[in-house]
Amino acid sequence: MADFSFSTDxxxxxxxxxxxxxxxxxxxxxxxxxxxxxxQDLSTLxxxxxxxxxxxxxxxxxxxxxxxxxxxxxxxxxxxxxxAFSDYELKAIFDELYLDDTVDIIEEMPAxxxxxxxxxxxxxxxxxxxxxxxxxKDSVGSIMTIEYVDLKGHLTVAEAIARIRSVGVDKExxxxxxxxxxxxxxxGYVTAKDILLxxxxxxxxxxxxxxxxxISTVADxxxxxxxxxxxxxxxxxxxxxENRLVGxxxxxxxxxxxEDEATEDIQKMxxxxxxxxxxxxxxxxxxxxxxxxxxxxxxxxxxxxxxxxTSFETALQSIxxxxxxxxxxxxxxxxxxxxxxxxxxxxLALGDITPRDIPRILWKEMRVSVLCGVVLAAANFLKILxxxxxLMHHYVSLAAAAVISTTLVATVFTAKLVGCSxxxxxxxxxxxxxxxxxPFITTVVDAISLTIYFLIASAVL
Amino acid sequence: MADFSFSTDxxxxxxxxxxxxxxxxxxxxxxxxxxxxxxQDLSTLxxxxxxxxxxxxxxxxxxxxxxxxxxxxxxxxxxxxxxAFSDYELKAIFDELYLDDTVDIIEEMPAxxxxxxxxxxxxxxxxxxxxxxxxxKDSVGSIMTIEYVDLKGHLTVAEAIARIRSVGVDKExxxxxxxxxxxxxxxGYVTAKDILLxxxxxxxxxxxxxxxxxISTVADxxxxxxxxxxxxxxxxxxxxxENRLVGxxxxxxxxxxxEDEATEDIQKMxxxxxxxxxxxxxxxxxxxxxxxxxxxxxxxxxxxxxxxxTSFETALQSIxxxxxxxxxxxxxxxxxxxxxxxxxxxxLALGDITPRDIPRILWKEMRVSVLCGVVLAAANFLKILxxxxxLMHHYVSLAAAAVISTTLVATVFTAKLVGCSxxxxxxxxxxxxxxxxxPFITTVVDAISLTIYFLIASAVL
Numbered sequence: 001m002a003d004f005s006f007s008t009d010x011x012x013x014x015x016x017x018x019x020x021x022x023x024x025x026x027x028x029x030x031x032x033x034x035x036x037x038x039x040q041d042l043s044t045l046x047x048x049x050x051x052x053x054x055x056x057x058x059x060x061x062x063x064x065x066x067x068x069x070x071x072x073x074x075x076x077x078x079x080x081x082x083x084a085f086s087d088y089e090l091k092a093i094f095d096e097l098y099l100d101d102t103v104d105i106i107e108e109m110p111a112x113x114x115x116x117x118x119x120x121x122x123x124x125x126x127x128x129x130x131x132x133x134x135x136x137k138d139s140v141g142s143i144m145t146i147e148y149v150d151l152k153g154h155l156t157v158a159e160a161i162a163r164i165r166s167v168g169v170d171k172e173x174x175x176x177x178x179x180x181x182x183x184x185x186x187x188g189y190v191t192a193k194d195i196l197l198x199x200x201x202x203x204x205x206x207x208x209x210x211x212x213x214x215i216s217t218v219a220d221x222x223x224x225x226x227x228x229x230x231x232x233x234x235x236x237x238x239x240x241x242e243n244r245l246v247g248x249x250x251x252x253x254x255x256x257x258x259e260d261e262a263t264e265d266i267q268k269m270x271x272x273x274x275x276x277x278x279x280x281x282x283x284x285x286x287x288x289x290x291x292x293x294x295x296x297x298x299x300x301x302x303x304x305x306x307x308x309x310t311s312f313e314t315a316l317q318s319i320x321x322x323x324x325x326x327x328x329x330x331x332x333x334x335x336x337x338x339x340x341x342x343x344x345x346x347x348l349a350l351g352d353i354t355p356r357d358i359p360r361i362l363w364k365e366m367r368v369s370v371l372c373g374v375v376l377a378a379a380n381f382l383k384i385l386x387x388x389x390x391l392m393h394h395y396v397s398l399a400a401a402a403v404i405s406t407t408l409v410a411t412v413f414t415a416k417l418v419g420c421s422x423x424x425x426x427x428x429x430x431x432x433x434x435x436x437x438x439p440f441i442t443t444v445v446d447a448i449s450l451t452i453y454f455l456i457a458s459a460v461l
Numbered sequence: 462m463a464d465f466s467f468s469t470d471x472x473x474x475x476x477x478x479x480x481x482x483x484x485x486x487x488x489x490x491x492x493x494x495x496x497x498x499x500x501q502d503l504s505t506l507x508x509x510x511x512x513x514x515x516x517x518x519x520x521x522x523x524x525x526x527x528x529x530x531x532x533x534x535x536x537x538x539x540x541x542x543x544x545a546f547s548d549y550e551l552k553a554i555f556d557e558l559y560l561d562d563t564v565d566i567i568e569e570m571p572a573x574x575x576x577x578x579x580x581x582x583x584x585x586x587x588x589x590x591x592x593x594x595x596x597x598k599d600s601v602g603s604i605m606t607i608e609y610v611d612l613k614g615h616l617t618v619a620e621a622i623a624r625i626r627s628v629g630v631d632k633e634x635x636x637x638x639x640x641x642x643x644x645x646x647x648x649g650y651v652t653a654k655d656i657l658l659x660x661x662x663x664x665x666x667x668x669x670x671x672x673x674x675x676i677s678t679v680a681d682x683x684x685x686x687x688x689x690x691x692x693x694x695x696x697x698x699x700x701x702x703e704n705r706l707v708g709x710x711x712x713x714x715x716x717x718x719x720e721d722e723a724t725e726d727i728q729k730m731x732x733x734x735x736x737x738x739x740x741x742x743x744x745x746x747x748x749x750x751x752x753x754x755x756x757x758x759x760x761x762x763x764x765x766x767x768x769x770x771t772s773f774e775t776a777l778q779s780i781x782x783x784x785x786x787x788x789x790x791x792x793x794x795x796x797x798x799x800x801x802x803x804x805x806x807x808x809l810a811l812g813d814i815t816p817r818d819i820p821r822i823l824w825k826e827m828r829v830s831v832l833c834g835v836v837l838a839a840a841n842f843l844k845i846l847x848x849x850x851x852l853m854h855h856y857v858s859l860a861a862a863a864v865i866s867t868t869l870v871a872t873v874f875t876a877k878l879v880g881c882s883x884x885x886x887x888x889x890x891x892x893x894x895x896x897x898x899x900p901f902i903t904t905v906v907d908a909i910s911l912t913i914y915f916l917i918a919s920a921v922l
Contacts, residue, residue: 197630278808380760394771
């Protein structure tokens with residue numbers, strides 16, 4: 001069914017067919033059509049239906065598939081469906097879900113819906129859900145799953161296979177199994193590949209790898225993603241404060257976190273509050289709330305730049321040509337600064353650099369900025385001589401050209417140093433480096449570069 | 462060995478220990494220390510050694526581990542090692558590698574080194590390598606691996622397990638096996654979980670899932686990443702023009718591509734040429750080459766903005782207070798534009814929107830921009846009345862305040878529309894939307910907003 005995947009157009013068309021078949025009550029034919037589709041594609045389709053049709057569509061699916069589709073839906077659609085469900089249907093769905101998915105859904109629901117969901121769960125599930133809900137928002141605990149396979153070291157391979165066969169069907173992954181002692185302390189791991197390739201009589205403790213990397217429930221979830229990516233893991237074991245195995249993070253969840261975190265960083269770098277909702281599904285109001293605070297703050301801080309211009313008003317009045325170069329100086333400073341800041345923010349996020357590297361980074365940026373600044377200054381000087389003076393006959397004196405070019409070097413130098421320092425400083429004092437990105441740095445650099453400009457101009461001209 | 466992972470500091474310290482032990486020729490003890498480490502950590506360690514010590518360090522490792530470490534190294538380190546290797550050592554390493562890793566290494570090596578590597582390979586490997594090398598740079602073919610497990614439908618589960626045991630050790634993954642007919646056409650897939658949970662006498666064709674999603678060798682590699690992420694696959698099958706199975710893309714490679722592509726987009730959005738090399742390892746020269754072209758181009762295009770100021774010089778001379786608000790207007794326009802453009806660029810990259818959505822997007826951005834613009838204008842008007850006029854006694858006339866605030870609304874409106882349109886237009890004509898990001902849009906918006914500013918000012922004042 002590759003023809004359904006990934007094109008908004010085909011989904012729109014498919015949804016029209018579904019709507020028509022629902023209206024004509026051709027349920028059997030529709031069910032046949034839907035069964036081969038993936039849960040992901042079915043949830044996208046369901047999202048395109050009306051609130052009245054969605055439960056109808058949903059009830060056509062077999063229970064297990066229905067649960068998988070439910071997990072993939074938007075929280076609005078989930079909420080609408082839960083409201084349409086009978087208690088019996090609700091229980092049937094949530095019994096099929098993995099616990100981490102249940103928790104993810106519960107976190108997005110209003111209190112009344114949460115109560116209804118928990119009322120349908122058994123005491124043990126309620127307890128687990130409450131445990132997971134207590135982990136901080138960006139912690140490993142909040143994204144881990146507790147459905148993993150644990151084995152004891154004394155088992156033979158044949159016994160381990162028997163155990164996997166008996167418990168495996170409900171586990172998120174059976175491909176990495178964890179070996180624990182009687183106190184649930186992590187002793188090692190063994191992959192399904194190891195088990196399949198080993199002798200049936202071998203003991204798990206003899207084929208397991210006891211060099212097992214793990215992470216704590218309270219660590220940052222991005223750290224789990226880094227480890228899974230760096231070591232090519234399918235799953236990473238999670239331990240509690242007493243080093244007992246309590247869960248795993250699987251590679252597919254890690255990939256979701258990686259994508260979300262990149263999106264979040266990109267949004268912050270462009271002076272927006274992060275949002276998890278896709279743009280096309282966000283209301284005008286929520287987009288406005290995401291963008292307004294930074295726009296307002298940056299507008300107000302840009303008035304300082306205006307104050308600098310005001311205080312040099314007399315200089316600008318006497319040499320009016322200086323005004324024409326303000327945009328070029330500001331833009332170049334902003335671009336030079338954001339190049340440096342964005343590079344550093346991304347390197348920090350990828351773990352390529354740490355705040356300890358700051359002397360090396362400053363030294364590197366100094367050299368890069370001098371190289372960039374000198375080339376830009378030379379290009380600018382030439383351009384003034386050839387274009388402004390010769391071609392356009394908009395005469396700029398040599399002294400003014402020199403002032404502008406010198407300012408350019410100083411601006412690029414300052415911009416790069418400010419751009420690379422602020423994110424590292426933010427990181428060191430425990431702030432999010434991404435917030436120190438281009439727009440913020442542009443404002444700082446604008447103020448500095450205009451001050452340099454007018455100081456040099458006042459001294460020379 | 463979790464204490465080694467992920468901190469530059471601990472690696473630096475560990476490298477010092479290694480250097481000392483190498484100098485004291487305590488090889489047996491060092492080998493014992495290294496064996497429990499992961500290939501990734503060993504390659505990071507190796508990268509901190511001198512070119513003379515690296516081969517020494519490397520020869521301490523058992524052959525298989527050595528090959529895994531080799532794959533994880535930087536291409537510079539790999540090249541240095543290959544030069545230090547005997548032909549025998551070189552053959553031993555490359556015999557252990559997966560073909561996709563061999564190709565990745567070969568692509569980064571100078572021609573003489575490539576020739577030496579290929580001379581040590583058998584004819585079949587050379588042929589495969591050459592095939593893979595012919596796929597375009599960003600295609601699925603260039604990142605796929607050909608080491609997968611294929612099964613025939615008539616096999617029983619027991620026979621399939623026997624086959625996996627005999628061929629599995631050399632395969633990148635055994636967790637998804639592909640069922641093909643005699644012409645290598647893809648019929649379905651079966652997971653190791655299905656096989657482990659099934660009856661030993663069941664036939665593969667009865668337990669396989671024939672709704673198999675696949676991708677073409679010539680598709681964009683980002684599409685493979687989207688599919689793996691969307692459908693939570695551990696591997697995605699790749700077919701050629703005749704629909705024959707030729708390889709798979711594994712989730713760990715997809716995760717690498719996802720991270721690299723996000724980095725690349727972030728670099729482009731900040732007006733840099735993309736670079737795959739970590740910042741800290743890049744030379745000043747290469748960073749300069751990455752940043753200079755856009756800085757120069759944007760500086761030159763910013764002179765148009767200067768030309769606009771020049772043409773309104775007389776207006777600015779007669780109402781000097783207007784100059785002080787130029788930075789605020791330019792910055793706010795730039796920020797508003799980059800918010801829109803970056804949102805659209807990321808949504809396009811994630812497949813959330815397509816060029817077909819442009820009417821919906823324009824309508825959404827219009828409403829958001831009016832909301833933002835009006836609030837900013839009101840805030841600005843109030844600020845002029847209260848701060849500039851009352852507090853600072855830097856008198857701005859009501860008419861001038863109105864001109865500035867009106868310009869603000871027009872600027873934000875234009876900036877948002879330009880910001881959301883340019884990336885989509887770029888996508889539609891086959892360009893990379895990320896290149897249309899903030900700095901480029903800032904330049905366009907600067908020119909437009911200043912023109913609006915001066916036109917309104919000339920008309921009113």
